[in-house]
Amino acid sequence: MTDTDGGRPARTKRATIVDVARHAGVSTASASKVLRNAYGVSDAMKERVQASMEALEYRPHRPARGMRGRTYTVGMMVSDIDNPYFSLIADGLASVLRPSDYELLVSPGGYDAASQNQAIEALIDHQMDGLILVAPLVSPADLERVSGEIPVVVVGSHTASPSVDSVSGDDQLGSRLVVDHLVALGHRRIGFVANHQVAAESHRPESVRLAGFLEAMAQHDLSDEAVVIDTQWSLEGGRDAVRLIDALDNPPSAVFAGADITALGMMSELWEGSRSAPDAYSLAGYDNSRIASIGPIGLTTVDQSGHEVGASAGRLLLERIGGRGEASHLLLRPELVVRTTTAPPTPRAL
């Protein structure tokens, strides 16, 4: 009735380190040493134990390791697994984790601080060795608390915390690249679609991009021509943006949507009104999501090299797990990708 015999299929017992030790004729302590390649084992013994592990198809039981400290697993918290950018980050991360002993597990945290906090706690409860938080919505205080328990690397949010590592794109520069491009095309009156929900928190990309936009406009002496449209970064928010712009007395001839998803919403809304970019106005996004490159879309955008961001985050985390004390903050250089949604202003807009 217990598991000694009865499971429907002849459930084969998993080999433990004790089995390995017995099979190799050594103590479990020694087998463990081989497993961790710790100090104090002869080559002969090492070989014998490894052969036994092979023979028994031994794989360490992670919870058991977790009870003694390390699980050799790092957790990644993302708002939603459906984000092309997050996927690039995961890829980069995986590429640095693969050669190490570490493994990656992802937790979908949702779109509000409370559920993200819960997801993070669950990751901690699993005794992960380190955490990668992608564009987290949690408060700085919570972040600080978490980083006291476990090494943390924040990706995408500009934090300057002394206890949390961070990797992000230089969104200030990214905004400048877009503005420079639009101005070079001859635009003067330029709009920016802001994400009002979170713009107040200065460390978030949303507000850094806005600040970068305003600063770049000022550098071109175009502060008076900067038009901020307040809505939300989502497909629906993009649609709203189009309507808001239509209602303007003096509409811009080019719009920087702040994020690809918003630009896509705008394109969709324009399309439904039989208009398009750049005919109605030039349009630029941010993120270089895969969809932006599809022919009929052809969105001008900013590439953040998610792969590189992920790889850097992985390296930082591994270093931190390895014992580095002080936090490190990386700022990666974005690049402008010009496609077909930006062009010189149309005559009627001059």
Added chain:
Amino acid sequence: MTDTDGGRPARTKRATIVDVARHAGVSTASASKVLRNAYGVSDAMKERVQASMEALEYRPHRPARGMRGRTYTVGMMVSDIDNPYFSLIADGLASVLRPSDYELLVSPGGYDAASQNQAIEALIDHQMDGLILVAPLVSPADLERVSGEIPVVVVGSHTASPSVDSVSGDDQLGSRLVVDHLVALGHRRIGFVANHQVAAESHRPESVRLAGFLEAMAQHDLSDEAVVIDTQWSLEGGRDAVRLIDALDNPPSAVFAGADITALGMMSELWEGSRSAPDAYSLAGYDNSRIASIGPIGLTTVDQSGHEVGASAGRLLLERIGGRGEASHLLLRPELVVRTTTAPPTPRAL
């Protein structure tokens, strides 16, 4: 020098069930009973213990639970976290897991059988209570082996295994919906873009969709007009498909791309040749990914209701963990979503 004192931040020790028990003045055994709301605790004690848990911010240590069996966590293996359809599945899954005690962790398994196997093993090593495998590339034999160790629900692959549960869309029906639609529009010669890499394995959606296409064409007495284009389901594969179709003597007036991603690649390639759907030929995809609905894309496609698929998979898995013996196989009804890439054949194509 050890952790009794020295960590840089005043690292607060995590409360264990022993602490809770002491705080409440009961035995750890009783505290554990309250935690699992097991039989044999008075209401008074239950209340006291729960108050202590609250006070100490107690959260069970999952690895420790794992050592005794359950971890209250289910694992989901996906090829890549960047897939809009997977995200819908995860959403549906989360919605049934939330009210339960279970939590979800996702492992990105990659695009080949070997690395997916590795990801699955890692999930097992973590002592997950159950596994959701999304469109796995692993062999039926491996699947059988895994399902002997842990409850498994396969999503997206049509399996009839007696030991593995499955949930998938009725791809055969989906193909028929597309063909019926195209024929109703007046098309007779219709192409299907096949995914040659995996088409041989009859349980995979790729081959079921192909079979469904051929059967539907036969039902319309159009077997002679069915054109199968052999390439790959990816953006690049879609581009190839366009070139292959161009090389045909007697090209179809409508093409069923088999998957949205392929259709998008085709649209991109057509666009670069200053052509488009449905002018060049009608085009339909499969999956109803979010991007398909964007105005300038407007792809006619088949909706599989990923949310419902995920929710069903979650329910099945929970039942299975709960002890259901025999496997269950669900087939969900897909729906056609008509947008702008399909239209009656253009005169010259008649």
Added chain:
DNA sequence: CCGATGTCGGATAACGTTCTCTCAGGTATC
């Protein structure tokens, strides 16, 4: 030839839970 030093291997006590089993006390039954 003796003590000091170094190397390799093993015994063993945790780690935080679960769960079976035992026990104490109360209540019902005759």
Added chain:
DNA sequence: GATACCTGAGAGAACGTTATCCGACATCGG
């Protein structure tokens, strides 16, 4: 008022691993 039964509470042994300590032996310098 003795016996059987129930109920609530606790003791304690796992689970699979790690890491500290300890001992045995070999080597080396004087």
